[in-house]
Amino acid sequence: MSSHDSTTMRPRRFTASAPLTGRMAVPGDKSISHRSVMLGALAVGETRITGLLEGEDVLSTAAAMRAMGATIERDLNGMWHVHGVGVGGLLQPQQALDMGNSGTSTRLLMGLVATHPITATFVGDASLSKRPMGRVIDPLSTMGADFTAAPGGRLPLTLRGISPAVPIEYRLPVASAQVKSAILLAGLNTPGITTVIEPVPTRDHSERMLRGFGAELTVEIDGDGTRVIRVRGEAELRPQNIVVPGDPSSAAFFVVAALLVEGSDLVVENVGLNPTRAALFDVLRAMGGSIEELDRRDVGGEPVADLRVRHSQLIGIDVDPAVVPSMVDEFPVLFVAAALARGRTVTTGLEELRVKESDRISAMHAALTLAGASVTETEDGLIIDGTGGDLLPGTPDGASVVTHLDHRIAMAMAVAGLVSRNGVEVDDTRPIATSFPVFESLLAQVSGNA
Numbered sequence: 001m002s003s004h005d006s007t008t009m010r011p012r013r014f015t016a017s018a019p020l021t022g023r024m025a026v027p028g029d030k031s032i033s034h035r036s037v038m039l040g041a042l043a044v045g046e047t048r049i050t051g052l053l054e055g056e057d058v059l060s061t062a063a064a065m066r067a068m069g070a071t072i073e074r075d076l077n078g079m080w081h082v083h084g085v086g087v088g089g090l091l092q093p094q095q096a097l098d099m100g101n102s103g104t105s106t107r108l109l110m111g112l113v114a115t116h117p118i119t120a121t122f123v124g125d126a127s128l129s130k131r132p133m134g135r136v137i138d139p140l141s142t143m144g145a146d147f148t149a150a151p152g153g154r155l156p157l158t159l160r161g162i163s164p165a166v167p168i169e170y171r172l173p174v175a176s177a178q179v180k181s182a183i184l185l186a187g188l189n190t191p192g193i194t195t196v197i198e199p200v201p202t203r204d205h206s207e208r209m210l211r212g213f214g215a216e217l218t219v220e221i222d223g224d225g226t227r228v229i230r231v232r233g234e235a236e237l238r239p240q241n242i243v244v245p246g247d248p249s250s251a252a253f254f255v256v257a258a259l260l261v262e263g264s265d266l267v268v269e270n271v272g273l274n275p276t277r278a279a280l281f282d283v284l285r286a287m288g289g290s291i292e293e294l295d296r297r298d299v300g301g302e303p304v305a306d307l308r309v310r311h312s313q314l315i316g317i318d319v320d321p322a323v324v325p326s327m328v329d330e331f332p333v334l335f336v337a338a339a340l341a342r343g344r345t346v347t348t349g350l351e352e353l354r355v356k357e358s359d360r361i362s363a364m365h366a367a368l369t370l371a372g373a374s375v376t377e378t379e380d381g382l383i384i385d386g387t388g389g390d391l392l393p394g395t396p397d398g399a400s401v402v403t404h405l406d407h408r409i410a411m412a413m414a415v416a417g418l419v420s421r422n423g424v425e426v427d428d429t430r431p432i433a434t435s436f437p438v439f440e441s442l443l444a445q446v447s448g449n450a
């Protein structure tokens, strides 16, 4: 599908909202959902998953694991049942694996296939086909896998896996949980110890879940914070009962919307607050946002709380680049918060945003500018001078913001529409279904339009 295919695009104008009130729950965490399906598919026996995110990205992972031999079914109560093939037991897929829009599916599955004696071709949509895969091709080649990729190390690509593979010690050149996870998953079916050295911590769901499934995995933290992660190969994974916590990256849109829309007082239930994911909420609090944690608890080995969010006058800040990995997907909606804050917000260190589903720095620069915000683009971030709480003008008649097949641009600009005078026209809402299929219905519910 093309991002400019006007025959099938689904445009929508998001307009000024009534206060967001009541209680709502966001769907399951996307990162944890992908990993639940993958690890379940590698365990021998039945893994049961409650709260799985049923978004297109996770369904791409499930289809690929089925194509490689796992049985994966959803029952009438919404519980997912995965019967795995065992580490080393993945079968050669008969057709190309369609990864849709999902970078996580692609990179993590490349890790799995790399150390099995099978060949798989990975294809994806126009957005995914622009994204760099060299960052996983390099370490997986060192382990012995062989790749034929489109120019620039992109999809479509064919991967010939190898078994036995060679264990490696790899220092991540870029802060990426996907690269880390690809290598750890490759290490599962590799004799000996595979080591990933992570100078900047990224989301640690793979480490937590691999341990939970019974893999021998250790994490050592050096004096300077560098993490050394070792996994012993030829692992035997044991099936698990998994409860997936709510996705903080999805909660982010409603938290920001409630902070910005006057009169809002909203409780977002069951939000995952793993410290490697939750920096957005700290940054918003530092900007003056009222976000209260209620009933902190553990769900599926992850910290979770209900968040009570009340409308607040936000103040611009300089965002510390050290927090970037722990809120990497939340910058589009943070930019919207900054556009309504009093004063200037400066973000730096966001180079990775340029290689997500879209170049999120330039996409948000263009989108917010069209909606009437005051935004300057730099090499590695945006500088935003906020309105001080006044509504944004909104997009002019006949013009719409371009989402470039990027769900987070679509949802961030939907939130901008709620605090605009004329509304914000988004060119295509279809990408929202990759991570948050019920976004629009939840928005209608909490703003009293259901």
Ligand SMILES: O=C(O)C1=C[C@@H](OP(=O)(O)O)[C@@H](O)[C@H](O)C1
Pocket (backbone or CB within 6 Å): 030, 031, 032, 104, 175, 176, 177, 178, 179, 181, 203, 328, 329, 352
């Ligand atoms: O490991 C994961 O589940 C993810 C890691 C991040 O990507 P990078 O590893 O490319 O930073 C993030 O942007 C993505 O949405 C999910």
Ligand SMILES: C=C(OP(=O)(O)O)C(=O)O
Pocket (backbone or CB within 6 Å): 057, 101, 102, 103, 104, 105, 329, 356, 357, 408, 435
């Ligand atoms: C970057 C994202 O996902 P992925 O890399 O899996 O496409 C995201 O969900 O914002």
